[in-house]
Amino acid sequence: MAARTGGQGGKQPTINDVAALAGVSKKTVSRVINRSEFISEKTRIAVQKAIETLGFVPNPQARALAFRRNFLIALLHDNPNAQTVLNFQQGVLDAIKDSDLALLVRPVDRGSDKMLDDVRTFLEKQRPIGAMLLPPISENDELARLCEDLGVRYVRVGSALLDDAKHCVSSNDREVVGEAVRRLIALGHRRIGFVRGPAGFRSAAEREKGFREALADAGLSLADEHYAPGNYRYTAGIEAGEKLLSLAEPPTAIFCSNDEMAAGVMSVAHGKGIAVPGELSIIGFDDSPTATHIWPTLSTVRWPIRDMGVRAARTLVADFLGPNARIPEGESPVLASTFVERQSVAPPAGKA
Amino acid sequence: MAARTGGQGGKQPTINDVAALAGVSKKTVSRVINRSEFISEKTRIAVQKAIETLGFVPNPQARALAFRRNFLIALLHDNPNAQTVLNFQQGVLDAIKDSDLALLVRPVDRGSDKMLDDVRTFLEKQRPIGAMLLPPISENDELARLCEDLGVRYVRVGSALLDDAKHCVSSNDREVVGEAVRRLIALGHRRIGFVRGPAGFRSAAEREKGFREALADAGLSLADEHYAPGNYRYTAGIEAGEKLLSLAEPPTAIFCSNDEMAAGVMSVAHGKGIAVPGELSIIGFDDSPTATHIWPTLSTVRWPIRDMGVRAARTLVADFLGPNARIPEGESPVLASTFVERQSVAPPAGKA
DNA sequence: GATCTAAAAGACACCGGTGTCAAAAGCAAG
DNA sequence: CTTGCTTTTGACACCGGTGTCTTTTAGATC
Numbered sequence: 001m002a003a004r005t006g007g008q009g010g011k012q013p014t015i016n017d018v019a020a021l022a023g024v025s026k027k028t029v030s031r032v033i034n035r036s037e038f039i040s041e042k043t044r045i046a047v048q049k050a051i052e053t054l055g056f057v058p059n060p061q062a063r064a065l066a067f068r069r070n071f072l073i074a075l076l077h078d079n080p081n082a083q084t085v086l087n088f089q090q091g092v093l094d095a096i097k098d099s100d101l102a103l104l105v106r107p108v109d110r111g112s113d114k115m116l117d118d119v120r121t122f123l124e125k126q127r128p129i130g131a132m133l134l135p136p137i138s139e140n141d142e143l144a145r146l147c148e149d150l151g152v153r154y155v156r157v158g159s160a161l162l163d164d165a166k167h168c169v170s171s172n173d174r175e176v177v178g179e180a181v182r183r184l185i186a187l188g189h190r191r192i193g194f195v196r197g198p199a200g201f202r203s204a205a206e207r208e209k210g211f212r213e214a215l216a217d218a219g220l221s222l223a224d225e226h227y228a229p230g231n232y233r234y235t236a237g238i239e240a241g242e243k244l245l246s247l248a249e250p251p252t253a254i255f256c257s258n259d260e261m262a263a264g265v266m267s268v269a270h271g272k273g274i275a276v277p278g279e280l281s282i283i284g285f286d287d288s289p290t291a292t293h294i295w296p297t298l299s300t301v302r303w304p305i306r307d308m309g310v311r312a313a314r315t316l317v318a319d320f321l322g323p324n325a326r327i328p329e330g331e332s333p334v335l336a337s338t339f340v341e342r343q344s345v346a347p348p349a350g351k352a
Numbered sequence: 353m354a355a356r357t358g359g360q361g362g363k364q365p366t367i368n369d370v371a372a373l374a375g376v377s378k379k380t381v382s383r384v385i386n387r388s389e390f391i392s393e394k395t396r397i398a399v400q401k402a403i404e405t406l407g408f409v410p411n412p413q414a415r416a417l418a419f420r421r422n423f424l425i426a427l428l429h430d431n432p433n434a435q436t437v438l439n440f441q442q443g444v445l446d447a448i449k450d451s452d453l454a455l456l457v458r459p460v461d462r463g464s465d466k467m468l469d470d471v472r473t474f475l476e477k478q479r480p481i482g483a484m485l486l487p488p489i490s491e492n493d494e495l496a497r498l499c500e501d502l503g504v505r506y507v508r509v510g511s512a513l514l515d516d517a518k519h520c521v522s523s524n525d526r527e528v529v530g531e532a533v534r535r536l537i538a539l540g541h542r543r544i545g546f547v548r549g550p551a552g553f554r555s556a557a558e559r560e561k562g563f564r565e566a567l568a569d570a571g572l573s574l575a576d577e578h579y580a581p582g583n584y585r586y587t588a589g590i591e592a593g594e595k596l597l598s599l600a601e602p603p604t605a606i607f608c609s610n611d612e613m614a615a616g617v618m619s620v621a622h623g624k625g626i627a628v629p630g631e632l633s634i635i636g637f638d639d640s641p642t643a644t645h646i647w648p649t650l651s652t653v654r655w656p657i658r659d660m661g662v663r664a665a666r667t668l669v670a671d672f673l674g675p676n677a678r679i680p681e682g683e684s685p686v687l688a689s690t691f692v693e694r695q696s697v698a699p700p701a702g703k704a
Numbered sequence: 705g706a707t708c709t710a711a712a713a714g715a716c717a718c719c720g721g722t723g724t725c726a727a728a729a730g731c732a733a734g
Numbered sequence: 735c736t737t738g739c740t741t742t743t744g745a746c747a748c749c750g751g752t753g754t755c756t757t758t759t760a761g762a763t764c
Contacts, residue, residue, distance in 0.1 A: 012476065014749090014751085015750060015751060016751095024714085025713065026714095026750085026751080026752095027713075027714060027715080027752080028713060028714075029751095030751065030753095031712095033751090034752085040711080043712080057473065058750085058751070059479075059750055059751065060478065061413045061416040061417045061479075061749090061750080062417050062749070062750035063750080063752080064413040064719095064751090065413045065414050065720065065721085067751085067752070082435045082438035082641075083434045085434075086434035086437060086438060087434070089457065089459075090459065093459060100477075102456055102478055103457055103458075104454055104455070104456060105441065105455055105456075105457045106445075106454075106455075107442065107445060121409070124364065125409055125412055125452075126412065126454055127412075127413075234641075234644060260641070260645060263646070264645075266647065267645075267648075267649075270648075271647070289586075289612070290641065290642055290645045290646075293586055293612060293615040293616075293619075293642045293645070293646060294615070294619075294642075294646050294647070295615075295619035295622040295623070295646070295647075296619075296622075297619075366719090366720055367720060367721060368720080377743065377745080378722095378744090379722080379743075379745085380742090382721065382722060382723095383742095390743090391741095392742060395742080411721070413719090413720080414719070414722090415721055415722080416721090416749095417719090417722090417748095417750065417751085418721045418722040418723085418748080419721085419749085420722095420749065706763105707762100707763085707764080709761090709762080710759105710760090710761085710762100711760080712757105713757085713758070713759085714756085714758085715754105715755090715756075715757085716753105716754090717752105717753090717754085718751105718752085718753080718754100719753100720749105721748105722748085722749085723746105723748080723749100724745105724747085725744105726743105726744090726745085727742105727743080727744075727745090728742080729740100729741080730740085730741075731738105731740085732737105732740100733736100733739100734735105734736080734737075
């Protein structure tokens with residue numbers, strides 16, 4: 001509600017204007033802006049008034065230059081899943097809303113051999129305070145080292161601990177996948193198929209581990225023929241569905257490493273006239289919008305991605321976000337994913 | 353492939369270091385950086401060499417300060433559709449990839465009464481060169497005026513011309529919706545339902561116009577009972593589906609103003625045992641990932657959103673993007689949407 | 705009132721670039 | 735070798751803030 005100057009593209013007032021109006025030196029104004037404690041209440045109020053009268057907003061470039069530090073944090077991602085990126089982004093923005101920070105978004109191409117150079121140039125140019133690395137690029141150790149070398153703070157977001165807690169935000173995917181599988185087993189499923197994520201993805205490996213552990217705990221194991229590779233794409237789900245559902249003894253339930261592939265499996269089932277969930281239960285992972293937009297709605301694992309965005313921002317720049325953003329010493333960087341049961345899961349045929 | 357300094361968080365070289373190494377004044381280095389023409393080839397080469405030796409990267413904050421202009425462009429959005437935002441973002445990044453520009457992302461809450469103040473503060477703080485407004489906030493005239501007042505360039509992205517060509521990028525939604533509807537009519541459909549987008553959205557109005565025009569051209573009209581309101585959400589699609597498919601004489605085809613609502617209508621059809629496309633054809637709008645992830649796959653209108661991102665960036669800052677980013681005088685700011693036919697469309701029952 | 709001390713305010717250089725304008729260098733013509 | 739002009743280069747102030755150090759002010763004590 002600060003009073004405004006005329007607008008009309010007129011020049012923004014500077015710290016000098018404020019100083020002149022308040023009848024103090026610019027350094028004093030600077031002290032007020034930065035909440036210095038060595039300033040008398042009377043002066044502070046006078047300066048505040050001048051600031052409001054002029055509608056003064058400190059120039060962040062000048063501050064950045066003088067502070068030798070930019071009030072920017074960067075989000076680096078190479079993500080096939082738009083919703084995830086955007087939700088995370090939203091969380092970060094929630095966290096930095098009332099601060100002086102702004103968010104810079106930078107997609108990177110992990111396939112390119114110039115990737116490291118690109119990121120280096122970007123970081124050298126923009127000099128953000130810190131960078132947040134989303135999976136799968138968070139799994140790249142060279143990238144983390146690069147940040148370290150450049151003096152840029154970083155946080156790696158992942159499905160498992162990738163680094164020490166100071167540089168890490170993750171979720172307990174493995175356990176929750178286990179929970180989902182135990183649910184299938186409890187319903188009576190014994191032949192449970194698995195569609196894997198792409199090789200080289202930590203998230204894919206974690207989900208597979210959780211899956212196998214849960215089977216093993218129940219004295220079951222994953223038959224080779226019930227295993228399908230994948231790459232997190234819909235088409236891989238189609239292929240996996242074709243493979244698993246053409247078997248003489250097809251699985252009665254299939255766990256897919258993400259929702260997109262689950263949607264692919266489901267459409268193969270529809271095409272073959274296999275009822276979901278009557279004859280086939282399906283579980284996905286991500287709780288993407290697709291999960292609720294397909295029919296029947298998909299049971300899946302919800303990743304606390306927005307909260308992870310908040311947490312990542314706090315981990316990175318708690319010191320810029322005010323006292324209640326501080327993360328208590330020793331607090332775990334692992335946030336809880338949850339299994340969300342929807343229509344796509346039921347007891348196997350003949351067990352209802 | 354520039355040679356690197358040691359790294360290790362050591363200080364970045366500055367323009368002074370380069371000048372010293374090359375044995376010239378810093379102003380001369382500045383000329384090289386900015387490709388000034390008043391410089392001899394010999395000096396230029398010497399300076400270039402010094403730059404490469406040191407791995408010098410100009411400090412953008414200092415430049416921003418001296419130029420009185422920040423090398424940032426902002427993307428303002430309040431968008432329910434993550435994929436759209438991200439695709440657009442990607443297009444913008446394609447366009448600015450080899451430039452000095454960076455992208456700042458800023459979601460805004462169009463519901464909040466502080467929205468204008470928030471945006472104003474943001475723009476005053478960051479002082480981007482320009483801002484891109486995505487729908488629906490692109491339809492807000494006050495926001496455009498605010499940019500104007502603050503001397504921030506702007507581009508409004510929309511489904512129809514919202515402003516003069518200098519401030520506008522749009523797509524020809526109306527015509528393409530017409531094309532889709534004509535296709536339905538050509539297949540033999542006569543009872544065609546319509547699910548509308550939210551009131552106050554220009555895009556929703558455009559789609560409805562296109563729909564009604566095409567019907568009218570064929571001598572048909574939209575029966576009141578075949579009309580359902582909506583808000584672009586899946587649940588609205590469910591409600592619309594319940595309404596339209598419970599009629600004594602339900603429509604044989606339904607046009608939905610976006611894919612999400614189409615997915616809702618489709619799941620109602622599945623639930624009622626109505627075959628898609630055998631007994632009901634469905635068309636959506638957006639070509640979101642959902643469109644290909646549901647079964648049967650959804651016919652829809654593809655918005656050239658990534659291209660619109662490229663175009664928006666060029667419209668905004670062609671002068672920063674090199675000569676081939678210039679938009680030829682008089683080129684239309686309207687990009688072509690296309691009708692994408694998939695499985696969800698067929699002749700009406702009994703007409704096969 | 706004089707003296708001492710701590711708190712508050714200011715002077716001035718500096719962050720790393722660019723703009724302006726003057727000086728130097730290069731070159732052709734006289 | 736001058737002169738006159740154009741091209742190239744440099745000196746210096748400046749963009750709008752902050753850091754450091756000094757000076758001023760206010761209050762306490764004698």
